[in-house]
Amino acid sequence: MAKGALSPRVAKHGPVPGFTPGYLPLSEGWMSTPELDGLRAEAWRQTRNGRFHALELGVWKGLATSALTLASPLVICVDTFTGTPGEPCEGTDTFLDFTRNMRSLDRHNFVVLRTTTDDALLELLGTPGIGTILVDADHATAQVARDLRGAWRLLETDGTMFVDDAEKPGPKAALRAFAPDDLEQVSYVTPKLAALRKR
Numbered sequence: 001m002a003k004g005a006l007s008p009r010v011a012k013h014g015p016v017p018g019f020t021p022g023y024l025p026l027s028e029g030w031m032s033t034p035e036l037d038g039l040r041a042e043a044w045r046q047t048r049n050g051r052f053h054a055l056e057l058g059v060w061k062g063l064a065t066s067a068l069t070l071a072s073p074l075v076i077c078v079d080t081f082t083g084t085p086g087e088p089c090e091g092t093d094t095f096l097d098f099t100r101n102m103r104s105l106d107r108h109n110f111v112v113l114r115t116t117t118d119d120a121l122l123e124l125l126g127t128p129g130i131g132t133i134l135v136d137a138d139h140a141t142a143q144v145a146r147d148l149r150g151a152w153r154l155l156e157t158d159g160t161m162f163v164d165d166a167e168k169p170g171p172k173a174a175l176r177a178f179a180p181d182d183l184e185q186v187s188y189v190t191p192k193l194a195a196l197r198k199r
């Protein structure tokens with residue numbers, strides 16, 4: 001396919017219905033507008049302060065990514081696209097929807113996507129340098145706990161790590177147990193979206 005050409009899928013289906021230049025339609029995920037606004041505002045604060053990288057663990061079809069890419073020049077994304085127990089993905093279709101959505105927003109150049117596990121990606125990324133992180137993959141307590149520890153290591157001083165579904169049992173338990181020395185404060189964009197600031 002020629003460089004810059006639309007994939008056959010995008011060409012066939014066109015932009016996502018309800019497309020706006022801002023966020024994807026809310027039907028593409030589980031974030032509310034205030035939550036997307038919160039992600040975007042913090043990512044923008046980080047970018048203004050010279051921290052240009054964001055990281056999203058678990059992207060699904062890219063709704064939160066559509067907010068992060070409005071403010072961060074580079075969003076590192078990871079997803080197995082196999083879903084979580086009880087919430088299976090549509091496999092290849094979800095992968096195609098993510099890439100199609102990024103392209104329909106013209107933000108595909110703001111995203112680096114690894115189709116692997118969160119564990120594998122966190123091991124790959126070595127040093128801090130990330131200003132904004134969203135933890136939103138497998139919501140089992142043990143996995144969220146691993147994601148919190150692994151991602152925190154990569155977060156810059158004064159960076160913010162968001163945790164979605166913070167009111168659900170798995171993330172809630174993992175958050176309660178997470179207390180690194182350099183945790184400045186925990187606040188909530190909404191009861192569902194926690195924001196952990198690093199000292």
Ligand SMILES: C[S@@+](CC[C@H](N)C(=O)[O-])C[C@H]1O[C@@H](n2cnc3c(N)ncnc32)[C@H](O)[C@@H]1O
Pocket residue numbers: 028029030031057058059060061062063064065078079080081082083084089116117118119136137138
């Ligand atoms: C709740 S959805 C993410 C929603 C997305 N952040 C948004 O705002 O639209 C969870 C995603 O995490 C992915 N996932 C689950 N377990 C994972 C793992 N261990 N590693 C990477 N991705 C995983 C699933 O495939 C699914 O797409």
